[in-house]
Amino acid sequence: MALLKLAKYGKDKVRVFRMVRNADGTHDVAEWIVCALVEGEIEKAWTESDNSNIVATDSIKNMVYLFSKQSPHCLSPEKFALDLALHLVSHYAHLHKSHVDITQLKWSRIPVAGKPHKHSFVRNGDEKRLTSVSVDGTAGKDKMTATVTSGIKDLLVLKTTESSFENYVFDKFTTLKPVDDRIFSTAVDCSYTIPISSSSLTRSAIANLGIDFEAIYRSVEKTTLEIFATHNSASVQATLYQMCEKILKDNKHVGEVTYKLPNKHYFAVDMAYYGLKNTAPKDAEVFMPVDAPSGLIIATVARDASAKL
């Protein structure tokens, strides 16, 4: 006998661009890629070819655009995702869980004569702001709970010194030479959880959660960049941990932080064949960036509940 263990569906890659005309003549913009999925009493569509409980993915796509037009949270990925996710579970009696993921593309105001322009923007980086919201109404529509995980992806950084890698395991498999000075480059993938304590969340409560998601994102981005730039790194591992510690210290609403940092290697090109010195750290000026393989360093750091203040 077969058992349907998991069933969820929805619309992925819904592209939406929202502009807001402010009273002072400035415009705000947000460009998002949205994925909205639902779970619930939907099994018979899979097992019995019965679509009678299926809200069409086309309708879900329509909801994304309608919410973008009407939600008071149309510029906040976390609040918008909460709004849509709570709507999906509260509006349909037979849907009990929803998942809304948003990828926000980077549009920044163009500086003109040193001032950010009112309505002109530039895509100045691959960096994406992410949020992933899940709503669970399994215990009842009046007892909906939510989880929020946000983050940064594809933030490319590089430093040309104050990075080393020494004193690691030397055995018969080792060919790597220790270096006290090297290039360090990574594409930051960071995610952080923001626990929502309410055990009965409603759409109207979103405005009063008392969590400044925008400020948390800016703090995480700033810490990532500043620690990367200033930490005299003994390893990717050590720098990653410093970032997590500071994020948890500065943001009381963040429960835990995960970084996935590829170590994007830049190898000094050997020019000895031409009588040029380019391999010792002090001589290295020309490097070969290597796409693959890369190191990959991952950690999740949470608050230590047992730690004394």
Ligand SMILES: O=c1[nH]c(=O)c2[nH]c(=O)[nH]c2[nH]1
């Ligand atoms: O920062 C680093 N961590 C490692 O674990 C590692 N391994 C390696 O070959 N180079 C590096 N660099």
